[in-house]
Amino acid sequence: MNGTCELKKRLLNGASNGHAFAVENETSNDQYYANNNVYSYEAVVNIAEYLLDRVPYRPRIGIICGSGMGSLAEALSNPIKFPYEDIPNFPVSTVEGHAGQLVFGRLSGVPVMCMQGRFHYYEGYPLWKCAMPVRVMKMVGVTHLIATNAAGGLNKTYKVGDIMLVKDHINMMGFAGNNPLQGPNEARFGPRFPPMNTAYDKQLVRKAKEIAALEGLGDLVHDGVYTCLGGPSFETVAELKMLGMLGVDAVGMSTVHEVITARHCNMSVFAFSLITNMCITDYDCGDEANHCEVLDVGKLREADLRHFVSKIVVHLAHNM
Numbered sequence: 001m002n003g004t005c006e007l008k009k010r011l012l013n014g015a016s017n018g019h020a021f022a023v024e025n026e027t028s029n030d031q032y033y034a035n036n037n038v039y040s041y042e043a044v045v046n047i048a049e050y051l052l053d054r055v056p057y058r059p060r061i062g063i064i065c066g067s068g069m070g071s072l073a074e075a076l077s078n079p080i081k082f083p084y085e086d087i088p089n090f091p092v093s094t095v096e097g098h099a100g101q102l103v104f105g106r107l108s109g110v111p112v113m114c115m116q117g118r119f120h121y122y123e124g125y126p127l128w129k130c131a132m133p134v135r136v137m138k139m140v141g142v143t144h145l146i147a148t149n150a151a152g153g154l155n156k157t158y159k160v161g162d163i164m165l166v167k168d169h170i171n172m173m174g175f176a177g178n179n180p181l182q183g184p185n186e187a188r189f190g191p192r193f194p195p196m197n198t199a200y201d202k203q204l205v206r207k208a209k210e211i212a213a214l215e216g217l218g219d220l221v222h223d224g225v226y227t228c229l230g231g232p233s234f235e236t237v238a239e240l241k242m243l244g245m246l247g248v249d250a251v252g253m254s255t256v257h258e259v260i261t262a263r264h265c266n267m268s269v270f271a272f273s274l275i276t277n278m279c280i281t282d283y284d285c286g287d288e289a290n291h292c293e294v295l296d297v298g299k300l301r302e303a304d305l306r307h308f309v310s311k312i313v314v315h316l317a318h319n320m
């Protein structure tokens with residue numbers, strides 16, 4: 001462990017990619033953090049320090065692997081792996097298809113940090129806890145987040161195996177007052193009221209479409225609106241019909257809380273959904289959504305997704 005000055009320098013560097021936020025509410029928040037078992041700024045810093053002490057570089061790109069998409073992390077060269085249970089104060093993954101480790105390494109030569117396994121609300125974690133690793137990424141020095149997920153396709157023009165670039169989301173859980181930024185604002189991460197109308201980097205969505213076309217994946221790629229429900233039950237026909245009327249193109253149980261947390265601390269966000277199943281909006285259809293199918297489609301698209309993500313990572317590395 002290096003001295004305190006070095007620690008501050010590293011953390012300031014890590015947090016200096018965005019606005020210089022005023023340090024406010026520092027002490028008044030402490031009581032809330034203690035009473036509610038919330039991660040304080042310092043607790044996130046400690047986790048970042050644990051990682052920085054063991055990784056000889058600072059990736060600027062963070063990747064979150066969706067269900068069945070953990071093989072993205074397996075494409076990294078010279079991986080340095082941190083099982084979640086070994087990282088002090090880290091939650092653990094409980095869902096099949098989420099290995100449960102942070103992996104640092106190089107993707108096509110570019111240093112990245114991957115969450116091979118994310119946290120979902122239905123696992124019993126509050127949203128702030130599900131999204132806490134995004135803040136760790138920020139403290140490590142990540143400026144660009146790539147969030148991937150498996151989702152049900154609601155847009156009838158989609159097919160299983162397609163890729164939907166997320167251009168916007170509907171924060172359904174937020175409508176019910178559940179948001180990862182709930183509680184006192186930690187101004188060292190970001191502002192009390194962060195805007196979300198520019199949540200997804202528009203230019204990157206455009207570029208990703210170009211990349212997909214160049215790489216022969218153009219026919220698979222759409223852009224659309226994602227929504228996250230609490231899960232773990234899949235949706236009823238009536239719920240899906242309602243979501244369709246609201247303009248949702250793909251339905252999942254993740255990502256939105258991560259994106260909100262990333263935008264709060266001024267990270268640039270790119271996200272996509274692998275359409276692993278088509279949402280059932282017909283009462284006469286005997287099929288049922290299931291997690292095995294979700295994992296199987298992830299496996300089927302493994303090579304394409306690795307290729308696609310590595311091209312995006314290279315593009316980002318040349319344009320940050």
Ligand SMILES: O=P(O)(O)O[C@H]1O[C@H](CO)[C@@H](O)[C@H]1O
Pocket residue numbers: 065066067068095118120148149150151231252253254255290291294
């Ligand atoms: O969003 P990810 O983690 O990719 O996983 C999706 O797949 C699972 C359901 O099969 C849910 O967890 C849903 O959110």
